[in-house]
Amino acid sequence: xxxLDLVLRAAAVLAAFLVLPLVVGQVEHKVMAHMQxxxxxxxxxxFHGWAQLVADGVKFVQKEDITPRAADRRVFRLAxxxxxxxxxxxLALVPVHPGVAAVDVPGSVVLFLAVTSVGALGxxxxxxxxxxxxxxxxxxxxxxxxxxxxxxxxxxxxxxxxAGGSLSLVVLADRxxxxxxxxxxxxxxxxxxxxxxxxxRPPFDMPIADAELVLGAWTEYTxxxxxxxLLAEYAGIVVVSLLFAVLWLGGWHGPAPEALGWLWTLLKxxxxxxxxxxxxxxxxxxxxxxxxxxxxxxLVPLAVLQLVLTAVGVVxxx
Amino acid sequence: MTGQEQAPKDTRGRGGLPGVLKGLATTARTxxxxxxxxxxxxxxxxxxxxxxxxxxxLEENCTSCMLCARECPDWCIYIDSHKETxxxxxxxxxxxxxxxxxxxxxxxxxxMYCGICIEVCPFDALFWSPQFEYAETDIRDLLxxxxxxxxxxxxxPPPPALDERAADPAxxxxxxxxxxxxxxxxxxxxxxxxxxxxxxxxxxxxxxxxPSSEEQPPAEDPS
Numbered sequence: 001x002x003x004l005d006l007v008l009r010a011a012a013v014l015a016a017f018l019v020l021p022l023v024v025g026q027v028e029h030k031v032m033a034h035m036q037x038x039x040x041x042x043x044x045x046x047f048h049g050w051a052q053l054v055a056d057g058v059k060f061v062q063k064e065d066i067t068p069r070a071a072d073r074r075v076f077r078l079a080x081x082x083x084x085x086x087x088x089x090x091l092a093l094v095p096v097h098p099g100v101a102a103v104d105v106p107g108s109v110v111l112f113l114a115v116t117s118v119g120a121l122g123x124x125x126x127x128x129x130x131x132x133x134x135x136x137x138x139x140x141x142x143x144x145x146x147x148x149x150x151x152x153x154x155x156x157x158x159x160x161x162x163a164g165g166s167l168s169l170v171v172l173a174d175r176x177x178x179x180x181x182x183x184x185x186x187x188x189x190x191x192x193x194x195x196x197x198x199x200x201r202p203p204f205d206m207p208i209a210d211a212e213l214v215l216g217a218w219t220e221y222t223x224x225x226x227x228x229x230l231l232a233e234y235a236g237i238v239v240v241s242l243l244f245a246v247l248w249l250g251g252w253h254g255p256a257p258e259a260l261g262w263l264w265t266l267l268k269x270x271x272x273x274x275x276x277x278x279x280x281x282x283x284x285x286x287x288x289x290x291x292x293x294x295x296x297x298x299l300v301p302l303a304v305l306q307l308v309l310t311a312v313g314v315v316x317x318x
Numbered sequence: 319m320t321g322q323e324q325a326p327k328d329t330r331g332r333g334g335l336p337g338v339l340k341g342l343a344t345t346a347r348t349x350x351x352x353x354x355x356x357x358x359x360x361x362x363x364x365x366x367x368x369x370x371x372x373x374x375x376l377e378e379n380c381t382s383c384m385l386c387a388r389e390c391p392d393w394c395i396y397i398d399s400h401k402e403t404x405x406x407x408x409x410x411x412x413x414x415x416x417x418x419x420x421x422x423x424x425x426x427x428x429x430m431y432c433g434i435c436i437e438v439c440p441f442d443a444l445f446w447s448p449q450f451e452y453a454e455t456d457i458r459d460l461l462x463x464x465x466x467x468x469x470x471x472x473x474x475p476p477p478p479a480l481d482e483r484a485a486d487p488a489x490x491x492x493x494x495x496x497x498x499x500x501x502x503x504x505x506x507x508x509x510x511x512x513x514x515x516x517x518x519x520x521x522x523x524x525x526x527x528x529p530s531s532e533e534q535p536p537a538e539d540p541s
Contacts, residue, residue: 035345039355282341 013092013102021234035281063223070131080228083122086115087235094242095170097262108169127217138216142207148295149197155303156191159310173251187306188248195240203283241272371450374470379443382417386435394428422464449473
């Protein structure tokens with residue numbers, strides 16, 4: 001891998017990291033609006049408000065960057081980066097095209113899971129360091145949420161890794177067959193639910209809970225740092241949707257020439273992202289204890305069951 | 319009975335699935351329907367014809383009688399007028415006086431759009447107009463004089479058509495009513511003559527020979 005190759009890959013990942021979350025955000029604006037009988041942004045950029053999020057970004061840059069006096073200064077200022085950067089790393093691991101991932105490491109599944117769990121740490125840091133009771137409550141809720149979604153998430157991904165016999169995302173996507181759609185279905189459902197909880201998106205947005213906690217851990221943030229949290233949220237949707245598309249929906253496999261594989265990956269990811277948005281619009285917020293109940297009584301047993309099913313399948317040779 | 323009612327409730331609440339799917343279906347159905355958004359600045363709104371946008375003034379009809387200003391609950395109507403003497407048109411006639419409207423202003427920062435002024439105006443000088451785009455950046459600029467109020471007359475819609483079987487308008491019934499006093503005092507002469515105005519009382523009084531001092535006789539008919 002030459003230096004030029006390295007730079008190109010890094011630039012490509014950075015570009016995707018800056019564009020794809022905005023695309024998802026814009027899709028959320030429009031889809032959510034139409035699901036609520038509205039039109040959504042219509043002015044910014046001219047055509048159906050396509051530049052709304054660019055305009056929002058410009059607005060955020062202009063805002064004053066405030067650090068509250070009671071805040072733990074260094075942690076407070078570091079938290080948005082801790083929330084954001086893991087998703088950048090995770091995005092670099094996702095294979096989009098046959099054999100093409102920005103960073104192709106042997107154990108990319110493990111690295112992916114490890115890195116995405118760090119993202120929640122940003123919320124925790126922000127909640128603790130803000131010196132605000134609502135932020136603290138949000139941070140505590142994020143911590144409580146953490147213990148419910150991590151295990152089913154890992155178990156569901158482990159099932160796919162078992163089925164494909166590899167810990168590399170590229171290899172797993174390569175070995176995917178349509179049979180997995182049925183075979184790995186319980187794990188897919190578990191992963192989707194747990195992933196929405198990890199993203200702190202409705203119906204599991206208790207740490208954010210704008211109506212009761214005033215955005216929880218984000219309360220004290222302004223300007224660019226607040227925008228980073230928002231970007232992290234949408235980058236998280238992108239990353240998780242792409243991972244789901246790669247592991248459960250077969251990534252680049254599709255009825256089209258091989259050269260269009262990347263398009264398939266992105267399209268499948270977009271469908272998953274729209275699903276995440278759809279769920280947000282349709283369902284009310286759960287309580288933290290309801291999520292715990294759901295996770296430990298349904299998700300974990302289901303994921304274990306899936307793991308057993310996969311093991312049986314691998315041994316029998318499905 | 320109660321046991322039967324309990325059973326379906328339980329499956330819905332505990333299982334959670336039907337309600338959850340119903341929520342998804344509802345949002346999906348809404349997304350496929352046209353949205354309700356009114357793109358107001360680009361597309362003018364469709365307002366009911368009698369909507370209360372602004373009060374327009376037909377200055378010719380105003381007699382400066384001050385009824386509207388006095389009935390206005392928040393005193394937002396300002397009227398200034400003076401009297402002018404109209405010289406007699408016939409030799410030996412009497413000079414008459416009439417009110418000339420100097421100022422008619424409505425302060426729309428005070429107006430609460432109750433419409434009482436329009437209701438009480440005896441001469442149909444005030445009208446509702448559906449025009450509503452007269453916002454100002456300063457509240458003091460909402461005091462509109464009679465020129466501006468008169469401009470809004472162009473936006474006043476025609477009165478709505480009557481229902482199919484509705485009674486005749488009050489003016490028509492009044493005009494078709496047989497003249498007062500038929501067969502009692504003046505003989506049948508008055509019935510043949512159609513009333514010229516919508517105020518039959520004045521017409522019949524004018525038909526009599528004696529000029530009435532307490533009522534306002536028609537100015538151009540000194541018979």
